[in-house]
Amino acid sequence: MEKAIYYEDYELGSVRETMGRTITETDIVIHAGQVGDFFPHHMDAEWCKTTPFGQRIAHGTLTFSIAVGMTANLINPVAFSYGYDKIRFIKPVAIGDTIHVKVTLAEKRDHPKKTDMGFVIEKLEVFNQRDEIVLVTSHVMLCQKKNKKEQ
Amino acid sequence: MEKAIYYEDYELGSVRETMGRTITETDIVIHAGQVGDFFPHHMDAEWCKTTPFGQRIAHGTLTFSIAVGMTANLINPVAFSYGYDKIRFIKPVAIGDTIHVKVTLAEKRDHPKKTDMGFVIEKLEVFNQRDEIVLVTSHVMLCQKKNKKEQ
Amino acid sequence: MEKAIYYEDYELGSVRETMGRTITETDIVIHAGQVGDFFPHHMDAEWCKTTPFGQRIAHGTLTFSIAVGMTANLINPVAFSYGYDKIRFIKPVAIGDTIHVKVTLAEKRDHPKKTDMGFVIEKLEVFNQRDEIVLVTSHVMLCQKKNKKEQ
Amino acid sequence: MEKAIYYEDYELGSVRETMGRTITETDIVIHAGQVGDFFPHHMDAEWCKTTPFGQRIAHGTLTFSIAVGMTANLINPVAFSYGYDKIRFIKPVAIGDTIHVKVTLAEKRDHPKKTDMGFVIEKLEVFNQRDEIVLVTSHVMLCQKKNKKEQ
Amino acid sequence: MEKAIYYEDYELGSVRETMGRTITETDIVIHAGQVGDFFPHHMDAEWCKTTPFGQRIAHGTLTFSIAVGMTANLINPVAFSYGYDKIRFIKPVAIGDTIHVKVTLAEKRDHPKKTDMGFVIEKLEVFNQRDEIVLVTSHVMLCQKKNKKEQ
Amino acid sequence: MEKAIYYEDYELGSVRETMGRTITETDIVIHAGQVGDFFPHHMDAEWCKTTPFGQRIAHGTLTFSIAVGMTANLINPVAFSYGYDKIRFIKPVAIGDTIHVKVTLAEKRDHPKKTDMGFVIEKLEVFNQRDEIVLVTSHVMLCQKKNKKEQ
Numbered sequence: 001m002e003k004a005i006y007y008e009d010y011e012l013g014s015v016r017e018t019m020g021r022t023i024t025e026t027d028i029v030i031h032a033g034q035v036g037d038f039f040p041h042h043m044d045a046e047w048c049k050t051t052p053f054g055q056r057i058a059h060g061t062l063t064f065s066i067a068v069g070m071t072a073n074l075i076n077p078v079a080f081s082y083g084y085d086k087i088r089f090i091k092p093v094a095i096g097d098t099i100h101v102k103v104t105l106a107e108k109r110d111h112p113k114k115t116d117m118g119f120v121i122e123k124l125e126v127f128n129q130r131d132e133i134v135l136v137t138s139h140v141m142l143c144q145k146k147n148k149k150e151q
Numbered sequence: 152m153e154k155a156i157y158y159e160d161y162e163l164g165s166v167r168e169t170m171g172r173t174i175t176e177t178d179i180v181i182h183a184g185q186v187g188d189f190f191p192h193h194m195d196a197e198w199c200k201t202t203p204f205g206q207r208i209a210h211g212t213l214t215f216s217i218a219v220g221m222t223a224n225l226i227n228p229v230a231f232s233y234g235y236d237k238i239r240f241i242k243p244v245a246i247g248d249t250i251h252v253k254v255t256l257a258e259k260r261d262h263p264k265k266t267d268m269g270f271v272i273e274k275l276e277v278f279n280q281r282d283e284i285v286l287v288t289s290h291v292m293l294c295q296k297k298n299k300k301e302q
Numbered sequence: 303m304e305k306a307i308y309y310e311d312y313e314l315g316s317v318r319e320t321m322g323r324t325i326t327e328t329d330i331v332i333h334a335g336q337v338g339d340f341f342p343h344h345m346d347a348e349w350c351k352t353t354p355f356g357q358r359i360a361h362g363t364l365t366f367s368i369a370v371g372m373t374a375n376l377i378n379p380v381a382f383s384y385g386y387d388k389i390r391f392i393k394p395v396a397i398g399d400t401i402h403v404k405v406t407l408a409e410k411r412d413h414p415k416k417t418d419m420g421f422v423i424e425k426l427e428v429f430n431q432r433d434e435i436v437l438v439t440s441h442v443m444l445c446q447k448k449n450k451k452e453q
Numbered sequence: 454m455e456k457a458i459y460y461e462d463y464e465l466g467s468v469r470e471t472m473g474r475t476i477t478e479t480d481i482v483i484h485a486g487q488v489g490d491f492f493p494h495h496m497d498a499e500w501c502k503t504t505p506f507g508q509r510i511a512h513g514t515l516t517f518s519i520a521v522g523m524t525a526n527l528i529n530p531v532a533f534s535y536g537y538d539k540i541r542f543i544k545p546v547a548i549g550d551t552i553h554v555k556v557t558l559a560e561k562r563d564h565p566k567k568t569d570m571g572f573v574i575e576k577l578e579v580f581n582q583r584d585e586i587v588l589v590t591s592h593v594m595l596c597q598k599k600n601k602k603e604q
Numbered sequence: 605m606e607k608a609i610y611y612e613d614y615e616l617g618s619v620r621e622t623m624g625r626t627i628t629e630t631d632i633v634i635h636a637g638q639v640g641d642f643f644p645h646h647m648d649a650e651w652c653k654t655t656p657f658g659q660r661i662a663h664g665t666l667t668f669s670i671a672v673g674m675t676a677n678l679i680n681p682v683a684f685s686y687g688y689d690k691i692r693f694i695k696p697v698a699i700g701d702t703i704h705v706k707v708t709l710a711e712k713r714d715h716p717k718k719t720d721m722g723f724v725i726e727k728l729e730v731f732n733q734r735d736e737i738v739l740v741t742s743h744v745m746l747c748q749k750k751n752k753k754e755q
Numbered sequence: 756m757e758k759a760i761y762y763e764d765y766e767l768g769s770v771r772e773t774m775g776r777t778i779t780e781t782d783i784v785i786h787a788g789q790v791g792d793f794f795p796h797h798m799d800a801e802w803c804k805t806t807p808f809g810q811r812i813a814h815g816t817l818t819f820s821i822a823v824g825m826t827a828n829l830i831n832p833v834a835f836s837y838g839y840d841k842i843r844f845i846k847p848v849a850i851g852d853t854i855h856v857k858v859t860l861a862e863k864r865d866h867p868k869k870t871d872m873g874f875v876i877e878k879l880e881v882f883n884q885r886d887e888i889v890l891v892t893s894h895v896m897l898c899q900k901k902n903k904k905e906q
Contacts, residue, residue, distance in 0.1 A: 001375075020497040021187075022509075026482040029781040030185055033637020034178065034213075035220025044775040046853040046884045056777075060232055061216035062185075068212050069186025073303075081211055083239040089232060098499040129499045152828075153774075170757075171648040173660075177633040180328040184486020195322040197400040197431045207324075224756075249650040280650045329487065331630040335788020336483055336515075337522025338474075346624040348702040348733045358626075362534055363521050364487075367514035371488025383513055385541040391534060454677075473799040475811075479784040526605075551801040582801045631789065638785055638817075639824025640776075664836055665823050666789075669816035673790025685815055685844060692838040 002075040006146035007118040010105055018070040020100040020129075023058050023093050031062040057092040063135050067101050067126045071139075079143040082119065087137040091128070098129040106138065116145050153226040157297035158269040161256055169221040171251040171280075174209050174244050182213040208243040214286050218252050218277045222290075230294040233270065238288040242279070249280040257289065267296050304377040308448035309420040312407055320372040322402040322431075325360050325395050333364040359394040365437050369403045369428045373441075381445040384421065389439040393430070400431040408440065418447050455528040459599035460571040463558055471523040473553040473582075476511050476546050484515040510545040516588050520554045520579045524592075532596040535572070540590040544581070551582040559591065569598050606679040610750035611722040614709055622674040624704040624733075627662050627697050635666040661696040667739050671705050671730045675743075683747040686723065691741040695732070702733040710742065720749050757830040761901035762873040765860055773825040775855040775884075778813050778848050786817040812847040818890050822856050822881045826894075834898040837874065842892040846883070853884040861893065871900050 032038050040047040041057055048056050064087055093099065107121040120143050126135040183189050191198040192208055199207050215238055244250065258272040271294050277286040334340050342349040343359055350358050366389055395401065408425040422445050428437040485491050493500040494510055501509050517540055546552065560574040573596050579588040636642050644651040645661055652660050668691055697703065711725040724747050730739040787793050795802040796812055803811050819842055848854065862876040875898050881890040 065212035363518035665820035
């Protein structure tokens with residue numbers, strides 16, 4: 001769905017939550033193949049038995065990418081994705097874990113130069129099925145302001 | 152390959168460059184399918200003709216994940232990936248663009264509490280075939296120190 | 303998104319349209335691999351040059367499955383998918399064609415036995431970028447009625 | 454294999470059965486990624502535990518597409534696929550279920566206008582490993598007649 | 605299809621040819637991801653421009669695997685695949701090349717110890733659309749003999 | 756990594772071992788889809804229960820391709836892959852088996868005509884997690900000689 005949401009429309013502190021998704025062995029194998037990372041942490045079940053976690057874990061880039069994808073529910077033609085800050089891998093994600101994402105509108109700030117634009121920062125918290133946080137990051141969007149003169 | 156590289160072994164300012172990889176339509180279709188983001192920016196060639204860029208672009212998470220995967224050449228048993236800072240999407244990546252990554256050892260700092268550990272930050276710069284930077288980020292690793300007393 | 307829509311809520315004649323999606327060579331290769339149909343119509347560019355259409359075409363099941371997937375935007379807990387009627391392959395879909403789906407609420411009828419249920423039929427028309435219909439079908443949903451007595 | 458089978462050659466009531474195929478978690482994840490349907494019925498093992506069926510189920514379009522693919526064993530240059538009638542989802546297909554298809558030549562009828570063509574309808578019944586029917590549909594083929602005058 | 609073909613049934617010199625299949629960029633990307641070989645010969649279009657061939661080529665294991673798969677049309681319960689001899693990569697396979705396989709029953713020989721078994725060797729020749737041989741190999745099958753005494 | 760290794764540099768009897776990799780159901784499903792081999796040995800868990808091995812096995816071409824990919828750690832610009840000899844399928848590989856490859860420099864011989872070239876043969880032995888050999892083959896490389904006169 002496409003809908004214009006301007007800088008002023010984003011409400012500080014507002015929260016939305018995504019549906020859940022189970023991270024499968026298939027996801028890990030496809031991601032390894034897409035990014036070319038076949039480290040034993042992800043691909044070698046025998047080797048993993050010798051680690052503290054005891055089993056294969058999802059690539060950090062996999063959990064991050066799926067979590068970001070899960071939050072993409074709306075095309076906003078007056079905003080674009082500027083980047084991500086502080087991705088932190090809090091806990092490993094195992095095969096069979098089910099994750100969902102809580103998105104909090106955490107911050108708004110004017111663009112230092114462009115008076116008709118502002119940064120909107122969404123905090124993403126990725127939880128597993130035990131409500132443990134496994135990954136956090138902040139999505140930085142650059143948005144148009146509705147009423148340029150008032151800025 | 153597995154090789155122990157301790158905090159002290161990382162040399163500030165050292166640089167390595169990866170091989171190149173062409174981002175294909177296949178990569179975008181598989182990534183859309185993996186993360187569930189079928190936005191027209193990535194999937195609708197007709198719609199993209201109406202945008203300034205004029206063609207489909209890679210998901211930011213795709214360029215990021217492939218770039219990170221391209222730098223993963225060594226298993227270091229005395230370090231682990233702590234996270235990524237400041238992912239910035241500088242330029243769009245089109246189908247057929249060939250990217251490579253320049254990795255610079257940018258920073259080292261002690262862990263504030265664990266005296267036997269330190270943070271090592273690699274700066275990743277992703278270039279396309281015209282030597283334009285398309286994405287930057289910083290990889291934060293947490294590494295063991297070799298000689299704990301000397302720290 | 304999850305939202306309960308009862309039999310009575312569906313409005314005859316209402317129309318929605320999906321975003322577009324370009325059918326790629328990748329989609330055809332992945333679908334062939336998923337369903338095991340490697341007929342030359344889909345996989346052999348040389349052979350296809352000898353046919354009237356002159357090029358590889360998407361599997362009928364591919365166009366159907368993607369079109370159905372494109373219409374799935376809402377989880378309705380009081381309805382479920384009963385089946386599809388009259389899939390008709392009107393025109394071939396070539397690599398690079400961009401399709402979108404027009405969904406029309408075409409029919410409602412009581413369930414012959416279950417007085418608290420009714421059938422809701424959505425007509426799906428799949429168009430290519432030249433606004434030619436390439437596939438039609440009817441989606442049959444079985445929905446709960448809101449007010450059972452009034453039925 | 455390519456072999457011309459004319460309208461007259463199809464024998465009413467003839468039956469063929471396909472080999473079996475186990476529907477895997479991989480099939481579901483790849484199909485979700487191909488068609489863009491990440492509904493929790495297919496992707497969220499935790500959510501599925503709260504449903505009557507208790508586990509993830511295959512997309513209807515997945516079972517249909519694989520079943521159709523399993524029956525495609527012969528290229529008939531004098532026939533083409535016209536469409537499918539009455540797809541009905543009889544029972545859910547779970548991860549690990551093994552399906553096979555029974556194909557019965559169910560009906561033949563003249564084309565209303567083209568005297569040199571006729572419709573041949575194959576009934577497809579998809580069974581699981583407990584010999585329960587999980588999906589039925591009818592494949593409508595349009596076939597050339599061998600001896601046009603005799604028709 | 606399953607059919608018992610005994611050692612004696614294989615006719616020396618008999619030939620069969622497969623349908624064709626176009627090797628796509630998708631095939632190469634998926635194969636790289638499956639086997640973990642991201643060498644620039646297959647993945648870096650810019651680097652390939654500097655090579656004599658000038659473009660990306662299929663992995664040898666990809667052409668071999670697809671060719672072998674194309675010949676697998678019959679399940680023979682009284683034979684099994686013993687191995688392959690002398691795979692030779694004669695010419696590179698480029699994206700867009702269409703290959704087919706000619707299978708010649710090249711040799712039969714008794715098993716040195718098991719009197720009820722014999723080796724049957726099929727020669728596989730893989731051609732591109734210009735009828736150039738790109739790969740050859742010999743498939744070694746171990747087959748049961750029909751009439752053990754007569755051997 | 757790219758590094759020139761000449762014919763003379765290869766040391767007879769030298770050995771290297773790869774990391775391990777668990778062969779997953781996903782690998783088998785993707786390989787079946789890539790090569791078009793949906794034989795019940797790989798795809799039908801119920802049918803496999805009736806066989807001596809009792810479960811689905813990896814395609815021979817899958818184990819071979821992954822094993823070869825696992826050994827590809829270095830781009831040698833003065834050598835190229837000439838082919839493979841004597842692939843032998845020693846034991847079946849089941850879903851969940853973890854394989855690794857031992858590579859032994861087994862043989863060197865002059866090219867019969869080109870005095871500046873020689874053949875270098877690596878023996879590949881693929882082991883499972885019980886240290887059983889499951890597949891062997893010999894990789895034939897054609898390498899440039901460093902000092903052409905001395906040969």
